[in-house]
């Protein structure tokens with residue numbers, strides 16, 4: 001459709017770069033093609049009171065399995081992993097959560113068994129928690145086989161895959177939600193609530209990050225996260241894990257939902273030193289990790305500009321020795337909310353704690369903020385979900401997925417949001433390849449974001 005300005009894209013990209021021009025042509029092709037299906041921004045299905053779910057990849061997926069199977073009106077119909085021991089381990093645990101197992105089938109043994117599983121079991125929904133390269137093909141095939149797809153982060157790794165996901169979702173009328181659990185964290189829900197109440201005024205700027213020292217994952221040498229994620233550190237470029245930090249601030253700003261949208265991105269990375277040093281120090285010189293060149297900068301900083309001109313800084317560093325942070329900062333004309341540690345500054349002060357914005361409300365004083373502004377969803381579900389994983393956010397997310405499917409409501413995160421948030425990876429890589437040149441976000445909604453409802457405060 002018309003929204004895509006190819007000339008604009010080319011002006012802001014480095015013309016000579018083969019990768020960038022190939023990309024622009026692909027994006028253009030996808031955008032210029034008419035939508036073959038329906039817009040999925042506010043899509044809802046008819047209510048489903050017995051959700052039959054299949055699970056592919058059940059390491060991280062183990063948490064989703066437990067949180068799903070322990071909710072009423074759900075049924076697990078298939079477990080699929082590469083490894084028999086993982087399937088049997090999870091089956092053993094599942095038996096302790098539910099006795100509704102008559103229809104359950106187990107799959108393992110090779111990397112295509114999930115396809116057989118889709119054909120044989122015909123699930124209503126598929127939860128995909130495998131390695132990043134398999135997310136898109138699994139989600140696309142699941143939708144084609146009639147299932148809604150719920151996919152771990154990131155939704156996909158290339159812009160082409162993201163367009164394929166959008167096009168398939170629209171054509172098949174199946175949800176494809178990237179499961180960004182951080183949007184359900186207590187502080188993220190609190191900040192969303194405070195933003196919606198106008199407490200920080202007009203939103204101007206946000207800061208988001210995934211700063212998490214994960215070098216130890218390299219000890220997963222043959223199986224597990226590090227066995228495949230280490231290859232991304234060597235071969236990937238830019239911000240390889242943007243969505244945990246970006247998802248929440250994007251929803252504070254209503255990006256891709258009526259008010260504003262993603263527009264351009266510039267990106268730079270620091271030197272790439274830490275992985276090479278760690279690898280040489282901890283692994284034999286002939287070890288496979290020491291045959292890799294970890295050339296992606298240790299710390300990546302991207303700056304996004306929105307249609308309204310707001311800015312979002314997104315950082316990524318899984319290598320450097322420093323404490324965990326997602327930054328989680330949102331700044332407006334009346335104040336600033338920030339995370340790690342949680343802090344609130346309001347121009348007009350707050351109760352008897354602060355008189356203006358020159359000092360933070362933090363530590364024990366935050367209790368009064370929580371008392372006043374905790375999100376209703378957190379208050380409703382925290383007692384049930386607080387042991388569900390990642391401080392309770394995993395359980396609230398699954399509760400909402402199931403609740404929306406059972407009541408036939410739109411999901412809290414639509415397929416376009418998953419694509420916009422994940423697109424920071426390929427766009428930051430392209431920007432770095434081109435000396436920091438601005439990259440245009442594809443408009444995965446084809447202009448429909450202007451009509452998409454904001455995520456309200458779910459009660």
Ligand SMILES: NC(=O)c1ccc[n+]([C@@H]2O[C@H](COP(=O)([O-])OP(=O)(O)OC[C@H]3O[C@@H](n4cnc5c(N)ncnc54)[C@H](O)[C@@H]3O)[C@@H](O)[C@H]2O)c1
Nearest residue numbers: 057058059060080081082083111129130131152153224225
């Ligand atoms: N949202 C979060 O908080 C969070 C936390 C951890 C991981 N993750 C995400 O979850 C995903 C999985 O991460 P992980 O740490 O569990 O990785 P992992 O490698 O430990 O587990 C992935 C599982 O998928 C299985 N698998 C891979 N290919 C398969 C195939 N073709 N068919 C069937 N099974 C297959 C593997 O055997 C493995 O057991 C990643 O996308 C990661 O980014 C998210």
